[in-house]
Amino acid sequence: IESNEEPRQGLASAFFWGRCLVSLAILGFCFAVTFQALFNEQTTLWSGVPPAVAVIVWVLLMCVVGMLEGMQIAFFAMAKLPESERGDSYWAKKTCGLLFKGEGVNLPGFMIGRQLCVVSCMFFVARVTSVSLGENDDGTTKDNIFGVSNGLQELFNFGFLGALIVTIVASISWQLVASAFPMLFLNSPFTYFLLSFCLLLESTGICNAAWVLAAIHKKIAGFQRDEVYIGTAEERAAKNKGDDTSHLRSGAGHIYKLPGFAEHLVMPSAMQDLMNNDPNVKKFVDDLMDSVHSTGPKVEVSADVP
Template sequence: DPSADVLGLPDGVKTVFLDVPGLGMIIFTCILGQLTTQVNASHCMIDTINNYFALFTLYTTMVVEFSGIMHASYLIQNILSGISGKPIMTNEEPRTGFTFAFFWGRVVMSVAILSFCMAATLVALFNGQTSISTKYPSITPGISVFLFSFFMAIVGMLEGMQIAFFAVAKLPANERGTSFFGRKTCELLFKGNGENLPGFMIGRQLTVVASFFLVGSITSMNIVPGTGENIFGVSDSAQTFLNYGFQGAVITTILASISWQLAASAFPIAFLNNPVTYILLCVALFLEFTGLCSGAWV
């Protein structure tokens, strides 16, 4: 509610920090939810994992992976491996029999889940059944789809850039970029003693968090169960579950994060040669220069 009083702040400040783009929550999440932990872990690696919460987190992620919800990523990994000609490095034994069937069965299930999530999200966007359409009716469905794709691509590029930068860090300087923008990117990133690499990581994190928040607001459904407007006629309980944003989490994790990381690991030089990479690097370094997330170093 724009008219609500928040610490006596002016309406313009409330709009920027609490409404669009929600800068307050973005900075809060970025510093306390990510950067602070990463900074501490970089200095105290053993202490970070030497506790039961770290063990609980590990087991939780293993359960999610075992469930197969994200196994579509493995299909993408195999496709990119075939295209690039690079074998997949693994310590696992070759899958045979039940293990083979169980693995690819989960891949098929994951692709089906991802397809449903994409279809449900696009239908909701075109029907104006998302939070952004309700809150800002002037934004047309076409613009909503464009913004959804745009911020997904931004997240994907930044995720891939992180992988590509570390992949080429060990290469000689003359092999890091094979085009004008590739060389410009490497010159800026590895300038001096490489001080811009940590700066990129901070600016990148802020940009990724902001993009995720925006994608979440674009894809979250606001359909009231029981009104006969459920997506694809699903049950009211299923619609209630979708309203929590599960479909957005699946889409962004697979298509805006893991897929781009896999692509960057297979084609790191291609990422460096992309002019968008240089532009996003400059944006990330500028955001770090502003000091918005410098509190993470305290």
């Protein structure tokens, strides 16, 4: 994901990467405690389930949860784009055709079914990651994991470590990828099948009360769809009122640098020095990028660069 902020330097860079290293260390410790507890039968996993099988199912379910998290981000990114920009691949067309079918109720329907699917996956994930020391054959309590103090063991027993694993590995990381590469999710057959499954769950009606509460909220707050105020993407394009790319540095499905990108783009130092020192070169590149990404009439780019 590209950033418009100045590159971190000195203490700011050290502080950022230091936090990243600390977070990775904590995540690694969470995995170590969870695997230690799992293979020593010190979790709330049902008796009779082999630890190896539990690990495989756990990883698969976390991938499913991650896909659902990423799909949520990708679908909302695609919702504001014209149909012509939603991808040309077979699976992208099938997914968008199902998602935006008819009056567009399948998108909120997916949100309901997605939540049901995520909650269902969490039942098993919680069983695997929740620590419970249990008792030995003689009735005594098993030793603390890694021989830690009783206070730290109580922290393990709260399930905080498992929650941290799921938050980082099965949620946030997938959302970050989807925000930068939404088309990557649309082009996957797994996305289409998970979308169909979530819509099937929603069709059971078990959570239809959410529609009623949402309608009440809409009525009280007087909400209107965005299209009422700004029109659809196709209507804005027809009126030549697309997004102003001179102010929009990045957008859904378009995580790239627009005019003025030279300040932050990672490029050979010689090229960067040339653009910074020669206004003509910088203007040429900026005009070229503007003509490529502009939603209005194309800008004639002059090649008269010394």
